[in-house]
Amino acid sequence: MADSDKPEGAGGKTPWQRLPPVAIVYFIVANVFQFVRQFIVGVSVLAYSASTYDIQGSEYFIPALITIFVATVCSGVISYWFYHYRIRDQHVEIRDGVLKRRNMNLPFWRIQNVKIERPFYYRFTQYAVLVLDTAGSAEEEAKIVALSCDDANALRQQILSAEQHKNNDESTTPMCTEDSPDAGSHLNETVINRRQLWDLILHGLTNNRVWLILGALAPFYDDIGGAFYGWIDAIGLSPEKLFPSDQVAWWQISLYVVSLMLVVFAVMASVSVAGSVITYYNYTLSRTADRYIRRSGLFSLQEVSMRQSRVQQVAIKQDWLDFLLKRANLFFEQNKTGNQQEQELHATNKLLVPSVTYDEAFILAQDALPDNRLDDISYLAISRRFLYRYFALFVLPVSCGVWAITHLEANLGVWSYLWSLVTAVGLMSVVYLRWRRWGVAFDSQYCYVRKGLVGLDKYCFALHKVQQVVISQSIFMRRRGLANIRFVLASGDVTVPFLSHKEALHMANRVLWEVESQRRSWM
Amino acid sequence: MSENLFSNDNVPSHHLPDLAELAFEPISPVYRKVNLGICVAIISVLMIMALVIRFQALISVPPPLFNASQYALVIVPLIGVLFCVYQWFADKQVMFALREQDLSLKQGLIFRRLASQPVLRIQHVELKRGPLDRLSGLAKLQVFSAGGAGHTFEIPGLPIARAQKIRQFILTHKDIGAR
Numbered sequence: 001m002a003d004s005d006k007p008e009g010a011g012g013k014t015p016w017q018r019l020p021p022v023a024i025v026y027f028i029v030a031n032v033f034q035f036v037r038q039f040i041v042g043v044s045v046l047a048y049s050a051s052t053y054d055i056q057g058s059e060y061f062i063p064a065l066i067t068i069f070v071a072t073v074c075s076g077v078i079s080y081w082f083y084h085y086r087i088r089d090q091h092v093e094i095r096d097g098v099l100k101r102r103n104m105n106l107p108f109w110r111i112q113n114v115k116i117e118r119p120f121y122y123r124f125t126q127y128a129v130l131v132l133d134t135a136g137s138a139e140e141e142a143k144i145v146a147l148s149c150d151d152a153n154a155l156r157q158q159i160l161s162a163e164q165h166k167n168n169d170e171s172t173t174p175m176c177t178e179d180s181p182d183a184g185s186h187l188n189e190t191v192i193n194r195r196q197l198w199d200l201i202l203h204g205l206t207n208n209r210v211w212l213i214l215g216a217l218a219p220f221y222d223d224i225g226g227a228f229y230g231w232i233d234a235i236g237l238s239p240e241k242l243f244p245s246d247q248v249a250w251w252q253i254s255l256y257v258v259s260l261m262l263v264v265f266a267v268m269a270s271v272s273v274a275g276s277v278i279t280y281y282n283y284t285l286s287r288t289a290d291r292y293i294r295r296s297g298l299f300s301l302q303e304v305s306m307r308q309s310r311v312q313q314v315a316i317k318q319d320w321l322d323f324l325l326k327r328a329n330l331f332f333e334q335n336k337t338g339n340q341q342e343q344e345l346h347a348t349n350k351l352l353v354p355s356v357t358y359d360e361a362f363i364l365a366q367d368a369l370p371d372n373r374l375d376d377i378s379y380l381a382i383s384r385r386f387l388y389r390y391f392a393l394f395v396l397p398v399s400c401g402v403w404a405i406t407h408l409e410a411n412l413g414v415w416s417y418l419w420s421l422v423t424a425v426g427l428m429s430v431v432y433l434r435w436r437r438w439g440v441a442f443d444s445q446y447c448y449v450r451k452g453l454v455g456l457d458k459y460c461f462a463l464h465k466v467q468q469v470v471i472s473q474s475i476f477m478r479r480r481g482l483a484n485i486r487f488v489l490a491s492g493d494v495t496v497p498f499l500s501h502k503e504a505l506h507m508a509n510r511v512l513w514e515v516e517s518q519r520r521s522w523m
Numbered sequence: 524m525s526e527n528l529f530s531n532d533n534v535p536s537h538h539l540p541d542l543a544e545l546a547f548e549p550i551s552p553v554y555r556k557v558n559l560g561i562c563v564a565i566i567s568v569l570m571i572m573a574l575v576i577r578f579q580a581l582i583s584v585p586p587p588l589f590n591a592s593q594y595a596l597v598i599v600p601l602i603g604v605l606f607c608v609y610q611w612f613a614d615k616q617v618m619f620a621l622r623e624q625d626l627s628l629k630q631g632l633i634f635r636r637l638a639s640q641p642v643l644r645i646q647h648v649e650l651k652r653g654p655l656d657r658l659s660g661l662a663k664l665q666v667f668s669a670g671g672a673g674h675t676f677e678i679p680g681l682p683i684a685r686a687q688k689i690r691q692f693i694l695t696h697k698d699i700g701a702r
Contacts, residue, residue, distance in 0.1 A: 335669055467644045467670040471542075472636040490669035508639060509539045515641045516624040522644065522669065 014088035023146035025121050028076030106142050108162035116152050120299035128152045195283035203355035204273030206321040280354050306351050310334040312465050312491035314365045318455030327355045335490035372446050374460050379439025379450050383482050383498040390431040399424040440496045449494050463514035465522040471504050547618035553659050554680025555614035566603035619678045640676040642696045644668045662686035
């Protein structure tokens with residue numbers, strides 16, 4: 001198989017290839033997932049009826065189970081049978097689908113990204129899934145479902161070098177001066193960042209990674225809930241055990257609530273840590289001549305690569321807990337392909353380096369956007385009127401609402417004033433922090449935007465990569481000479497509100513001039 | 524790190540082309556008329572429905588619907604007039620400007636918005652014409668960049684001949700398709 005994968009010398013007819021039989025496992029899993037996704041409602045109804053009626057006792061139970069099993073296996077085999085691919089003349093061709101046949105012809109140069117995935121069921125084989133990302137819609141994503149790891153790497157190499165040759169021919173990427181056809185190979189690959197287990201545990205604690213696990217468990221929520229209550233009961237935390245009589249003091253109830261909340265938080269945090277460790281285990285970020293490659297995973301291995309020149313923006317993001325622990329998440333963001341909404345983990349347009357220290361973040365940012373001044377640039381603050389606006393539109397109405405409820409409904413008297421005051425002060429400090437954080441800065445090459453609440457989010461993008469600039473203002477802002485500015489990048493947009501209109505115009509002029517006069521590629 | 528074309532020359536700000544000096548052109552006045560027409564048509568249909576429910580005697584109408592129709596007779600024309608007034612003034616504000624290197628569009632009555640799209644970053648151009656556009660000889664020019672579907676730059680209400688000219692201007696621009 002390895003020989004027939006080589007496109008070189010494939011001048012004449014290249015025969016269609018069938019996948020190795022291990023691909024059947026992939027198809028079975030994929031079909032089951034697709035089935036569950038399409039009939040999620042039906043599945044939950046079935047799960048519900050399973051818990052209400054005694055399905056296991058029914059005489060149809062075993063035959064039905066066998067039928068489902070056989071149908072699943074058959075669907076995998078059929079999908080496998082109808083899947084063919086071939087590689088010739090710098091094109092990947094895939095023919096698949098049973099009822100809806102699909103014929104896909106993908107020239108190497110149209111492939112934006114090559115991702116090698118090793119699902120957990122491939123872990124003990126030598127196979128991997130090669131995901132070819134195009135600039136088109138999500139449906140155009142092509143997968144070669146089972147290739148031996150060596151073949152997958154070799155093919156990736158060919159695709160990437162073909163793409164590079166094309167770009168070199170067109171000389172559209174002045175940022176990349178590497179001429180060697182072997183650029184991007186494993187030979188000159190250096191690891192520029194590693195995440196240790198401790199970093200991943202921190203990442204799990206500071207970021208809610210619960211969904212990484214909960215997403216997969218969705219059909220079993222009911223059972224998990226039952227098991228959880230059973231467990232609570234067993235460790236003696238259930239209300240029936242704690243308060244056997246009707247007469248309970250208020251402090252007992254509050255103690256109960258507090259301890260239950262602590263238990264819930266502890267469970268959530270451990271699930272989140274587990275999610276983080278499972279997905280980012282053994283995380284490495286490597287650098288080749290022109291590319292970043294991210295590898296991670298405890299069960300399923302993921303490998304995502306991104307060209308340096310395609311990085312549109314570097315984002316350093318922080319939650320309040322990150323802020324306290326002096327960590328941040330670093331993102332290299334490239335153009336979105338199509339308009340698919342992907343989870344951050346699977347998204348090829350965002351490359352995440354989880355929970356790095358500030359120093360590491362700035363070193364990585366320097367690597368992607370040379371000579372940037374993310375660490376020491378001073379930012380231009382936004383107008384104070386931002387505070388007034390949110391006071392009038394947000395803080396005042398909410399505080400009045402709190403007063404109305406506590407005074408008129410709950411009859412709290414003087415306390416209602418206190419409550420509304422506390423609400424107002426709380427909300428206003430949030431608005432104040434938001435205002436305080438927001439800032440924008442320019443230097444000769446880059447634009448920097450800072451925002452956040454407690455934690456700081458910093459964004460940096462090259463001026464010449466902007467796709468569109470939008471200045472907007474309401475009539476009130478117009479009267480005060482203020483405006484919002486939005487820079488549209490291929491990776492998304494960045495907005496800075498409440499700048500002086502003059503400043504916003506100046507920034508827009510500057511960016512347009514930079515784009516139009518430099519005529520550099522954004523890819 | 525790769526060699527980069529780093530330079531740090533001063534940029535004299537008065538040499539920069541200025542968005543404040545754009546020469547804006549209005550879109551076709553027909554666009555406003557079409558929009559007003561649509562507004563009036565929708566209000567008329569709603570009013571006729573409310574009137575029928577209120578005054579017909581053939582079938583008995585459930586009381587809540589009957590009451591609602593009474594309110595509708597007051598509220599629909601009120602909102603309709605507001606919409607028409609808004610449309611009248613807002614559509615006047617839609618203006619565009621072409622420069623050698625970029626297109627700009629200004630719009631909005633309460634929320635003003637000025638968007639500028641460099642030609643260099645345009646991926647492709649489309650002329651869109653719905654049935655009403657075809658009836659009134661108008662076209663909508665859509666310009667797509669890599670900024671994504673949410674940021675499609677769109678000039679509405681252009682006379683078809685002008686829209687085609689602008690499209691041609693973009694297509695023959697030497698930078699189009701440059702990545």
